[in-house]
Amino acid sequence: MKEMIKLTAINKSFGDVSIIKNLNITIYQSEFLTMLGPSGCGKTTTLRMIAGFESPTSGEILLDEKSVKNLPPNKRKVNTIFQNYALFPNMTVAENIAFGLKMAKVPKIERQKRVTAMLKLVQLEGYGKRKLDQLSGGQKQRIAIARALVNQPQVLLLDEPLSALDLKLRKQMQIELKRLQRKLGITFVYVTHDQEEALMMSDRIAVMNQGHLEQVADPQTLYEKPQTRFVANFIGESNIFYGKISTVVDDLAEITVENGYLAIKTATDTINKDQIVNIVVRPEKIKLSATEVEHFHLPAKISEHYYAGNVRKTVLKLPNGMELKMNTPSEQTLLPVGKEVFVYWNPSDAILVKSDSNKIFKTIKNTDFEPIK
Numbered sequence: 001m002k003e004m005i006k007l008t009a010i011n012k013s014f015g016d017v018s019i020i021k022n023l024n025i026t027i028y029q030s031e032f033l034t035m036l037g038p039s040g041c042g043k044t045t046t047l048r049m050i051a052g053f054e055s056p057t058s059g060e061i062l063l064d065e066k067s068v069k070n071l072p073p074n075k076r077k078v079n080t081i082f083q084n085y086a087l088f089p090n091m092t093v094a095e096n097i098a099f100g101l102k103m104a105k106v107p108k109i110e111r112q113k114r115v116t117a118m119l120k121l122v123q124l125e126g127y128g129k130r131k132l133d134q135l136s137g138g139q140k141q142r143i144a145i146a147r148a149l150v151n152q153p154q155v156l157l158l159d160e161p162l163s164a165l166d167l168k169l170r171k172q173m174q175i176e177l178k179r180l181q182r183k184l185g186i187t188f189v190y191v192t193h194d195q196e197e198a199l200m201m202s203d204r205i206a207v208m209n210q211g212h213l214e215q216v217a218d219p220q221t222l223y224e225k226p227q228t229r230f231v232a233n234f235i236g237e238s239n240i241f242y243g244k245i246s247t248v249v250d251d252l253a254e255i256t257v258e259n260g261y262l263a264i265k266t267a268t269d270t271i272n273k274d275q276i277v278n279i280v281v282r283p284e285k286i287k288l289s290a291t292e293v294e295h296f297h298l299p300a301k302i303s304e305h306y307y308a309g310n311v312r313k314t315v316l317k318l319p320n321g322m323e324l325k326m327n328t329p330s331e332q333t334l335l336p337v338g339k340e341v342f343v344y345w346n347p348s349d350a351i352l353v354k355s356d357s358n359k360i361f362k363t364i365k366n367t368d369f370e371p372i373k
C-alpha cells in the first residue's frame with residue numbers, strides 16, 4: 001500500500017511547552033484514519049503540521065513520499081475542513097465551492113462543470129445560487145466538504161467537522177462522509193474526541209494522550225486488544241483491576257488483587273510471576289455464579305440495575321467498595337439487587353494492558369482502589 005502521509009519522530013513545542021512527543025505514524029492511500037483523543041491532546045496541532053500551517057520543532061513529514069519541509073500550505077495536495085467550516089458568508093454556494101479553482105485560474109466552463117458535479121456529490125443539486133445564510137448547519141457542512149474536494153486533493157484533513165451539528169444530523173453525516181470517502185478513495189485524516197464516531201467511521205484509529213500516540217489500530221483491535229490502560233478506558237467501557245501475578249501455569253495466570261484473585265489467559269512470554277499488571281475486563285464479559293469458580297475469588301453484591309435499551313447495566317460492589325460494570329442482554333433475567341454472588345469470566349476474555357505506552361507494567365496510582373502492598 002502506498003504511504004500517503006508519513007510522520008517520523010515529530011516533536012512540537014510552543015515556547016518551552018512540549019505539545020507533541022515523538023509522534024510516528026504512517027497513513028496509507030485511500031485510508032480513513034482518525035486521530036482520537038481528549039481535548040488538548042494535540043490533534044489539531046498535528047493536522048496543522050500536515051497541512052503546513054505549523055512546522056514541527058523536529059522530525060520529518062512526508063506527503064506522497066516527498067518531504068514537505070519547504071512546501072507552503074497551498075503547494076501541498078492537502079485540503080482541510082475546519083471545525084467552523086470557514087465558508088465565505090458573502091458569496092453564493094457556487095462561488096464558495098469554486099473559490100479555490102478560481103485562485104488556481106481554472107477556466108470558467110471547467111469551474112462550472114466541477115461545481116455542478118460537487119453539488120451533486122453532496123446532494124445539493126440546484127443550490128448553487130443560494131446565499132449561505134439560507135442554508136442549514138448540515139447544508140453548510142456539505143458545502144464545506146464540496147469546497148474541499150473540488151480541486152481533487154489527495155488528502156483531506158477534517159478537524160471535528162461534525163461537532164457543530166445536532167446528534168441526529170451528525171449520525172447522518174457520519175454515514176454520508178464515510179460513503180463519500182469510500183467512493184472517492186481519498187485519504188481522510190479525521191479528528192474527533194468522540195470514540196463512537198471514530199469506531200464507526202475509521203479504517204484505523206490513532207489514540208492520542210497528552211501529545212503522544214498510545215496505540216494505532218483498527219477499531220475492533222482497539223476494543224478487543226487495547227495495549228494501554230488509557231486506551232482501554234477511552235474506548236468503550238471497562239473494568240480495570242490492578243494486581244500482582246501469583247502463579248503462571250502454561251498460558252493461565254492467576255493474579256492477586258486487593259479483593260481476592262482472578263485469572264487471565266494470555267501469551268506466556270508477556271507474563272511473569274510477581275509482575276504488577278493491569279487487567280481489563282469489558283462489562284459484557286463479566287459473569288456471575290452462586291458458588292466460587294476455579295481460579296477466581298471475587299465476592300460481590302449486586303448493587304443496582306439500569307435499563308439501557310438492548311442491555312441491562314448492572315453495578316456490582318466488591319467488599320472494598322470497588323464497583324464493577326456488567327452488561328446483560330435485555331432478554332435475560334436479572335438477579336435481585338442485594339444478592340451476593342461470585343464474579344468470574346472466561347480467562348481468555350480478560351486483557352492485559354500496560355500502565356502507559358512507554359513502560360511495560362509500570363506500577364501506577366490506581367484510581368479504583370489502593371494497590372496491594
Ligand SMILES: Nc1ncnc2c1ncn2[C@@H]1O[C@H](COP(=O)(O)OP(=O)(O)O)[C@@H](O)[C@H]1O
Pocket residue numbers: 014019037038039040041042043044045046
Ligand atoms: N499556537 C499555540 N500556542 C501555544 N499553545 C498552543 C498553540 N496551539 C495549541 N496549543 C496548545 O497545545 C495543546 C494541544 O492543542 P490542540 O492541538 O489544539 O489539541 P486538540 O486539538 O487535541 O484539542 C493545548 O494545550 C493547546 O493549548
Ligand SMILES: [Mg+2]
Pocket residue numbers: 043044045159
Ligand atoms: Mg482541536
